[in-house]
Amino acid sequence: MAIHELFPYLCVDNAAAAVDFYCHVFEVKEIFRLTEPSGRIGHVELDFHNGAILMISDEFAEFNIRSPKALGGSAVTLHLHVDDADALVARAVAAGATLDMAPQDQFYGERSGVFRDPFGHRWNVGHNIEKVTPEEMQRRYTAMFDTPGGGSCSS
Template sequence: MAIHELFAYIRVKGAERAIAFYVEAFGAKEKFRLVEPNGRVGHCELELGKGVLMLSEEFPEYGILGPQSVGGASVTLHLHVDNADALIDRAVTAGATVTRPPQNHFYGERSGSVRDPFGHEWSIGHEVEHLSPEEMQRRYTAMFSKA
C-alpha cells in the first residue's frame, strides 16, 4: 500500500478565530469548511503553500481536545518559507508569541518558533546553506563535543 500524502489535522478551541488567524498570520487560503447547524466547525481545510492543514473545533464529547484544554501541544508544525524572520514577525503581529527567536542553526537553516493563540507550536525557517546529512551530523557531534 502506498502513502500518497500526509496532512496535519489540528483541534482548536475557537475554530472561527483560528481560521482567521492562520489566514492573517501565514497567508493560508481556505479550501472549504463543514459547519454544524449550531455553528461549530466540524472540519476545515486550509492551503499553506503546497500543503494542507486540516482543523476542527474541539469535540469534548468525543475526547477531541486542543492544546489549550490539555495543557500544551505535543507536536510542532514546521513551515519552510522564503524569509523566516518576516513570517515570524507577521505571525506575532497577528497574535502569536515568540517562543524561540529566529537564529542560524548548525543544520543550515535560520529558524525560530511561535505559539499561536490556540496553543499550537510553529517552527518557521528558511535555508541559509545547503548541507549534506553527513555535514549536519559532523556539526551536531561537534556541538556536543564543546560542552
C-alpha cells in the same frame, strides 16, 4: 501500501479565530468548512499552496478531540519552509503568537524561529541558508555538545 498524502489536522478551542489567524499570518486561503447548526466548526481546510493542506476543527470533547489548551500543551511541532522566516515569525508574533525562539542561523543549514500560535500549536518556521550534508550536520550537532553550554540549536 502506498501513502498518497499526509494532512495535519489541528484541533483548536476556537476554529473560526484560528482560521482568521492562519489565513492572515500564513497568507493562505480557506477551501471550505463544515459548520454545525450550533456554530461549532467540524472541519475546515486551508490551502497552504503546492498541495499542502491544513485541516482544523473545534473541540469535540464527546469524541475525545481536544485542543492543546485543554490538554495542557502539544507535543507536536509543525515545521514550515518559507522564503523569509524572520518576516513570517514577526507577522505571527504581531498577530498574537508567543515567540519561543527568535529566528537564528541553525547548524542544519536553515534560519529558523519558533512560535506558539494563540491556540497552543507550536510552529518552527525556516528558510534554507546553506546546503549541509548529513555527515556535516552530524559533526555540527555533536560539536554543540562538546562545548560549554552546548546543546543549543544555533550554529
